[in-house]
Amino acid sequence: MKLNSLSKHYIADNKELSVLKEFSLEVEKGTIVALLGPSGCGKTTLLRLIAGLEKADGGEVTLEKEEEGPVSFLFQEPRLLPWHNVLTNVELVLRPFIKDRKERIKEASKFLEMVNLLQYSRFKVDQLSGGMRQRVAIARAFAFPANLMLLDEPFQSLDQEMRLSLIKAYLTLWEQYRRTTLFVTHNITEALLMADTIVRLSKKPMGVLDTTKIDIPQRERSLQDPHLLYLMGELHP
Amino acid sequence: MKGSTSTTKIIVVLSTLLLLLVWQLGAVLLDAEIILPRVGPTLAKFVQLVKQPPFSLNLLATVGRALKSFLIIFVVGGVLGVLAGYSEKLRAFLVPFLLLCKATPVMAVILLAFIWFSSGAVPLFSAFLMGFPAMYIQMAEGVGLISQPLQEMTQIYRFSKRERLFHLVIPSLAPSIITGAKASLAMVWKVVIAAEVLTVPRYGVGSRMQLAQVHLETAEVLGWTLIAILLTALGDLLFLAILKLPKKIGQAYRRRRYEAQLPL
Numbered sequence: 001m002k003l004n005s006l007s008k009h010y011i012a013d014n015k016e017l018s019v020l021k022e023f024s025l026e027v028e029k030g031t032i033v034a035l036l037g038p039s040g041c042g043k044t045t046l047l048r049l050i051a052g053l054e055k056a057d058g059g060e061v062t063l064e065k066e067e068e069g070p071v072s073f074l075f076q077e078p079r080l081l082p083w084h085n086v087l088t089n090v091e092l093v094l095r096p097f098i099k100d101r102k103e104r105i106k107e108a109s110k111f112l113e114m115v116n117l118l119q120y121s122r123f124k125v126d127q128l129s130g131g132m133r134q135r136v137a138i139a140r141a142f143a144f145p146a147n148l149m150l151l152d153e154p155f156q157s158l159d160q161e162m163r164l165s166l167i168k169a170y171l172t173l174w175e176q177y178r179r180t181t182l183f184v185t186h187n188i189t190e191a192l193l194m195a196d197t198i199v200r201l202s203k204k205p206m207g208v209l210d211t212t213k214i215d216i217p218q219r220e221r222s223l224q225d226p227h228l229l230y231l232m233g234e235l236h237p
Numbered sequence: 238m239k240g241s242t243s244t245t246k247i248i249v250v251l252s253t254l255l256l257l258l259v260w261q262l263g264a265v266l267l268d269a270e271i272i273l274p275r276v277g278p279t280l281a282k283f284v285q286l287v288k289q290p291p292f293s294l295n296l297l298a299t300v301g302r303a304l305k306s307f308l309i310i311f312v313v314g315g316v317l318g319v320l321a322g323y324s325e326k327l328r329a330f331l332v333p334f335l336l337l338c339k340a341t342p343v344m345a346v347i348l349l350a351f352i353w354f355s356s357g358a359v360p361l362f363s364a365f366l367m368g369f370p371a372m373y374i375q376m377a378e379g380v381g382l383i384s385q386p387l388q389e390m391t392q393i394y395r396f397s398k399r400e401r402l403f404h405l406v407i408p409s410l411a412p413s414i415i416t417g418a419k420a421s422l423a424m425v426w427k428v429v430i431a432a433e434v435l436t437v438p439r440y441g442v443g444s445r446m447q448l449a450q451v452h453l454e455t456a457e458v459l460g461w462t463l464i465a466i467l468l469t470a471l472g473d474l475l476f477l478a479i480l481k482l483p484k485k486i487g488q489a490y491r492r493r494r495y496e497a498q499l500p501l
Contacts, residue, residue: 053389070395079390083408092404093394144394 001027001050001067001148001180006059008045019045021205022059027197029064032174032181032218034191036235037201043184046206047073047150050182063148067180072146074154078137080125086112086136087121093144111139114176115169131162135169142173149174149181155190167193171218188235192228193221200235274456283460291440298440299468302357303422303429306364310421313365314372315414319406321373322380331373338370347432360432360441367428371420379413380406415480422476426469442468 005022019042027033035043048054050061051071080089090108098104112118115135125133134154141149151170155163167190174181185191191198192214200209212231214221221228257276264275274282286292321328346366350359383406391401407414433443442465449457 051393053392071393073390073393075386075390077386079386081387081404081408084404092396092400095400096395096397140394 001029001064001182002062003027003046003050004060004062006046006049006061007057008042008049008054009057018205020049020056021207023206023208024059025199025208027180027182029066029180030178031196032183032194033197033199034183034185034195035199035201036185036188036191037206038203039186041201041203042206043186043201044152047152047182047184050148051150067147070144070146071148071150072141072144072179074134074137074141074149074151076153076156078125078130078133080133080136080140082125085122085124086117086128089125089136090140090143093140097145108139108143111143111173112136114142114173115139131158131166134158134166138166138170138173142177142179147179149179151181151183151185153185153187156185156187163190164193170194175219188232189223191235192231193223194218198231198235271453271455274459279456279459279463282456283463286445286457286460286464294440295442295445296464296468298438299429299433299442302360302433302441303364303425303468303472306361306368306425306429307418307422309361309365310368310372310425311418314369314417314421315376318373318376318417319380319410322377328377335370335373338366341366343367343428343431344435347428347435350432351436356436356438359436360429360438360443363432364425364428368421368424371424372417375413375417375420376410379410379417382413383409419473419476422472423469426465426472430465 003023003025005024006020007018007022008020009016009018011017023046025033035046037043045054049056051073081092084092087105087108090111091104094104094107098107109118109121112121115138117132117135117139120128120132125136128136137154155166158166171194181194183191183194196214198212198214200212201207202209212235214228214231216225216227223229260273261276264273267273270278317327317331321331343363347359347363350362354362387405387409391405396404430441430443430446433441434447435443437444437447442461446458446461446465449455449461
């Protein structure tokens with residue numbers, strides 16, 4: 001995926017606020033790229049432009065053939081339908097792609113099993129903890145046959161233990177499907193555990209400060225790894 | 238919680254008894270049956286009215302008119318409310334009509350309708366004009382309260398229009414639908430009976446009230462009033478029971494599927 005000179009500005013109190021000014025970035029197919037930047041620098045806006053939730057004032061997003069089509073988006077909050085149970089929340093996104101109901105349920109159950117939530121299929125969303133809800137959102141994001149995953153700080157509101165558990169859940173699914181992932185965060189640990197490439201960003205208007213590649217496979221990464229500890233020091237602002 | 242519920246019930250019963258006592262005391266002090274009959278003879282009249290053969294015809298006529306009006310309000314107010322919730326232009330277009338409905342006195346509407354339509358259509362027309370705003374406003378405001386984040390989620394995951402309607406819009410609007418429908422229904426009973434009083438169709442609770450009043454049968458007027466109060470209360474209870482029905486059916490269905498170990 002290539003982001004070519006993307007620009008976006010908002011008008012607030014009769015003043016023009018430039019969030020993105022000719023922002024360009026290249027994301028290698030099938031990898032996880034973490035966009036690491038301070039809060040409010042425009043990371044979320046960038047994801048919203050790529051997802052089509054907002055329109056850019058200038059520039060374009062070019063996708064490779066394998067990345068075209070629907071996009072999955074993991075928001076900061078799980079955004080589940082509270083009146084439906086866990087299974088229906090996942091099954092609903094499969095409706096345009098799998099016509100047979102039994103097949104759909106089987107497919108949704110498969111993803112729920114991957115995030116260890118199959119036994120909670122019939123639970124209502126409000127019966128789950130915050131971490132479990134986000135896990136359902138991960139299952140839904142992977143169940144949706146998208147080739148591009150956009151993650152907007154989905155683990156932000158969770159404690160460290162839950163955060164690591166969800167990162168593990170995400171990586172388990174990602175290793176199986178290898179979908180191109182653009183991951184926005186301001187948490188260096190999350191970026192180090194998940195990303196193939198970490199892009200450090202500057203404040204508004206957002207720009208690329210530097211890029212760091214991590215060659216260690218995700219499943220072998222540990223926060224005690226000397227190389228990751230070194231990178232953590234380097235990436236600290 | 239249970240304790241507080243039973244306390245509330247006791248307070249309601251005591252308050253009702255107090256009202257009956259005030260009525261009885263007033264009747265004893267006035268000592269004029271034509272102005273205010275005592276509780277006992279009024280209740281006896283009520284029982285007599287219920288036992289008389291035309292009672293069911295009168296009751297069914299009023300219930301029929303109220304239900305017809307309510308259904309028209311529910312559909313028209315509901316659909317227009319949802320559309321207006323999404324369209325600022327439609328909302329603006331309907332402002333004068335809404336103001337007219339809200340500001341015109343009920344009696345003025347009924348009297349004008351009586352000039353324009355047959356007596357059977359007057360309750361329907363009047364109840365529609367009076368009940369429509371409650372349903373419409375609730376729905377239009379309800380649309381504005383549909384979660385923006387959930388709307389974005391349905392956009393990302395490419396929900397079809399039908400899926401958005403059934404899985405986001407209608408469930409989000411459920412509280413507004415219930416509040417609007419309850420308010421409209423309460424209004425409909427009152428307006429339908431008031432319209433029957435003024436237009437005196439062949440059958441109807443309001444018609445009987447009017448005829449009793451003409452004959453200075455105060456106990457009968459109060460008896461029919463009691464029937465009208467019970468109708469409104471029963472209407473409310475029935476409405477709540479209907480609302481609970483889909484949930485109960487759903488629960489029973491899920492339990493059956495779960496017990497049979499079949500996938501939902």
